[in-house]
Amino acid sequence: MTGQGVTAPPDWITFENVSKSFGPVEVLRDVSFGIRRGEVHALLGENGAGKSTLMKMLGGYHAPSSGQVWLDGQPVHFRSSRDAEAEGIVLIHQEFNLAEDLTVAQNIYLGHEPGGLLIDDAAMRRGAAEALARLSITLDPRTLVRHLSVPQKQLVEIAKALSRQARVLIMDEPTATLTLHETNTLLGLIRQLRDSGVTVLYISHKLDEVGQIADRVTVLRDGRYVTTRDAADLSQQQMANLMVGRELEDMFPPRLSPQPQERLRVTGLNVPGWSRDLSFGVRAGEVLGFAGLVGSGRTESFEGLFGLRPHTVGSVTVDGQPRRIRNPSDAARAGLVYLSEDRKGKGLLVDFALTPNLTLMTLEVYAKPLLDVQAEKTAMIRAAEEHHIRSGRLDVTASALSGGNQQKLALARILERHPDVIVLDEPTRGVDVGAKREIYHLIHGLAAAGKAVIVISSELPELLGLCHRLLIMHGGRLVGNLSGAELTEHEVIQYVTGLKRDDPAQITRDPQEPPYVHA
């Protein structure tokens, strides 16, 4: 098995040849490793490597398709998260599981309210206050969760887990939305929990955090187990190499040089509460990345630009023509399209069949004036081939597709309009490695066809591999404009975290002036 060394304590939780498939997509294959009691065990892997699925299995949300999970020598057969919680295993989701309109105390005790016929509010408040105090959180238990900040919600989730006598705490990217300071607080808290005997399973992309907090590290890649090592034996670089393997080299297609003419120029974009005075341009054939932390205002800026949020803008110029964009229809007419980061909430009609999803933005083509359903179907067959949308049948609803195929369908829809400027917000979120690669190649195919592509992503390796140039946002402002040899992880991180910022004139420089350097 995986425990190495003679004195290594035995594994407490064991995954034995675990596999999991969703429909045709195999997410995990034959994964075996163990977790020791009272350790902080980090799970590393790219998006789609299967980390979340594996943890959801332990948390009682999924059952393995084959293989067995063992807890303390006993086979585990959780039918729901309640079963897992009864064993002291609590999963804290990336998306919070809190009722916004209830108070902190009510959330902590949700489903386990003290009292008999009537709820004992006082006991609930006292208990909640104690749970919060144990984590050194200063928060009134009577506050509505709606009024909390994201990191505060995170802390409430942890307090809720601990109030249920959690022995195993599974945290799925807990620091994704936290600032550096908040992250440090959380890491301190995790150490404190470990010292009190709680086993922590920690999923994160942030290798520095993993180096700081984890006792042991397990790496998954492409749904398969790679290795388990002591964290102290691994450098961050080694972790990255293990995660990425050898595949990354042909993940990204070669970058062709952008053409000289600018397709889009935006000056003085303000989105109240999110971003201020953004000015930038993007050229034909260019893939421009937007980097920044979650909450740095990237998504909101582009939602503003497309008229999806209140905003003001100095000027928007598309192919040299000044344009006024009040709503997404104006944008589409100007040749601009936007793919939302929220695929299920804002991207696809998951209850609809594939065809109406594809043609939603181009129905005028099929309206004669009655819709030509046959032509729509033909278009769907063509798009499925063109964009490698894999589905057993084309008459299923979009919800039946895997994440990657859903994303390709969402992409196909906006490309049906033959846009000139394409803004892709987190285009590979929740997408498996194969589909990821296809999307990267698609993006470069679009650039090669003379379109301008803007990619917003929270995955730095993706931006570095994909983009000709990176604009970096911090606190709602553009703080850096990097290209060529400056495109290194080390350099970008400094801007992303606010340690470094360029002088504004440098950032909004006309991209035509300094020639690009390409690898």
Add this chain to the structure above:
Amino acid sequence: MSTPSPSPAPTPSPLSSVAAPGPTLLGRIGSLGPLLGLLALMLVATALNPDFLSVSNLTNILTRAAFTGIIAVGMTFVIISGGIDLSVGSLAALIAGGMILVMNALVPGLGAGWGTVLVGMAFALTLGAVAGFLHGFIITRGRIEAFIVTLGTLGIFRAVLTYLSQGGAISLDLGVSDRYSPVFYGSLLGVPIPILVFALVALVGGLILNRTRYGRYVQAIGSNEQVARYAAINVGGVKIATYVLLGVCVAIATTLYVPRLGSASPSTGLLWELEAIAAVIIGGTALKGGHGRIWGTVVGAILLVTIENVLNLTNIISVYLNAAVQGVVIILVAFFQRGGRK
């Protein structure tokens, strides 16, 4: 451990039935539920009283179903887009009263001819469209729940009619009434006009819903308004149009109804909103929006009237329990349709 193969694109098997669960048998039956229910009811009714299948009785059922049916077709659009309109009964009363007053006022000048009737009808259609537009405008631009806005206008419309009639009835000028009456009592090729109009409205409604951009947008908005917004659909405009469409449907139904009664009173169109909504729901349209069908609504409207008709023709259950039987049917249909959707 095994070294993962470097194959860059793990291709899922292209033909897999796992991802495509076909509709279950129960689901299929569920989706045909209203039609099967109607047929079953007709069989039972015929067995109990052969008069049920007589042409005059069937014509009577369809004519009665036409009023709420026409309104229900418009209501289908509103509900599919994720909205609701509780005011249609009150609006029908107001339109009836308004058009009678207009026609009566025109008699001295225009005479009691077709001109007066046509102006009255035009007024009715305009009033319906304007009321619908106001609903849609307040709901979308004012960002107020449709339920609340139309609950408000439910009271307002009927109160205005009650004020205009001073609590009594507004009666149509007898001359105009004579001229107007063929619109209800007349028939074309043996089919009464209200049934023809109902069929036409349903046909056009079905065509709009299933075969036009607008219909697709209505369904998209009801399925997920945010997705529609991000897909560059004019969500506000489409929603307002559903209320205008419903307002026009109410006006059409009312213009057919006025010659039958010859007057409007505070009890005109009472509870029509509930019958229309019930017809839509029985027809298999999701109350939360997203998907629905016109033919279902038509069946729903006919089914509701048929129940009352059967109770009248037979004496197993008192006709006073009509609403109770309808209520049971609504709940039963909803129960069977659970399997049909997720």
